[in-house]
Amino acid sequence: MPADFEKQSYWHERFASETSFEWLASSQSFMSIIEPYLQAICRERPASILQLGSGTSDLQNYFRRKGCLDVTNVDYEPLALERGRQLEKAAFGDVRMKYVVADVTQLDNGLPRDCKFNLVVDKSTVDAVSCAGETALLRMATGVRNHLADGGFWISLSYSSARFALEQLPFDVEVVAKIPTPKLKASDPDVYYSCYLLRPNMN
Template sequence: MGSNLCYKDVAYWNERFASEENFEWLAKWEDFSHLVLPHLKLDDRILHIGCGNSNLSMILYELGFHNITNVDFSSVLIEKFSLAYPHMKWICDDMRGLKRLPTCSFDVIIEKASIESLTVDEKSPWNYSEDAITNIDTVLSGIFRVLAQNGIYFSISFTQPHFRVPLIMRNREWSCCVQEFGHFFQYFCYRMRKGEKPDWNNLQRYFKITANGVNDESICKESIVEHEQGLEVFNGIFDDND
């Protein structure tokens, strides 16, 4: 599983995207569309960050959502897809900050497994390094900044909520809803609405992590196993796209 370190390297992605036409991380649109579509309006300004060569934006466009902006840090990908799909916007930018995007400029933001790429060199999800926490926090702060008031951010992830929710809720005024999906593997759809008060009674169960681990040993064992399975999918050991 050492080869996954290249996922943080833009040179790797430039080389890969030069020849690869499409790859879907974690899950296909039809696997989680029922969790996203009810919250979308046709005139929404949609941002897909870490878009890669996923066909998610193309599917949304075919469904009638025509105001779509795609962001990736691979210049090769952006140039290639700008020519192939000129009816959508393509911007080369780092998701850590989204500095090229105006404040409060999107109604919906979708991110699918992009944050995971920032933690590929972490030894344990229970004890992220300061660099990893800073990177994730920078991404989430950038998303919060460009998201319009009452806008929604969807994060599609294999990361267990006990690891993700505490980071999502750090110093940000939005709600957080966690929904599970998947068949053989368990994935999560995190839905945040900017300006909506969070349901802390529901979210507090995800804050059982302490400096020395977690209070519930069964949660610890289950989460470790499921997180390791998710990493195997992310690293290409298993292909859950079939």
């Protein structure tokens, strides 16, 4: 990704005209990976979900279709949240999920300390944040860790197969799915996006 992807100004300019776009994979495809984990949470309690860097994706609508309304969508670009609200209203006729302006590398400032989630998700937001370097990604991970409820976890889709190869990461990391990238020619090599499951560790 070009370095500008970590800058809010890049996203502001982009979302001035972009109303809907899905990075790496459709929400339906990402949701098919998330769904078994969501079902396991919902067997025990209503799910409390945090989406990091919601952009102009409609992923939150897939949660609402599953009956999950306790969904907080976070992005540092206010236009993204406006687009998110528009997408929810277009699909359901009203807006019932939360849309919060916050920097995901400073979640402890953006969300109340006692705000905890069973499930945190991001689709390629880790890739944008990583353009600012490992320290930014570690700050993001620490903020996520601090806002996970007991037993909670983070599911992240990235184009990188080594996205979380970081020392001091407060998570155990597992690749739970791989999504093949589109090929221009049949002879192109197989390349995959990686879907990570991150559970808090003892670090």
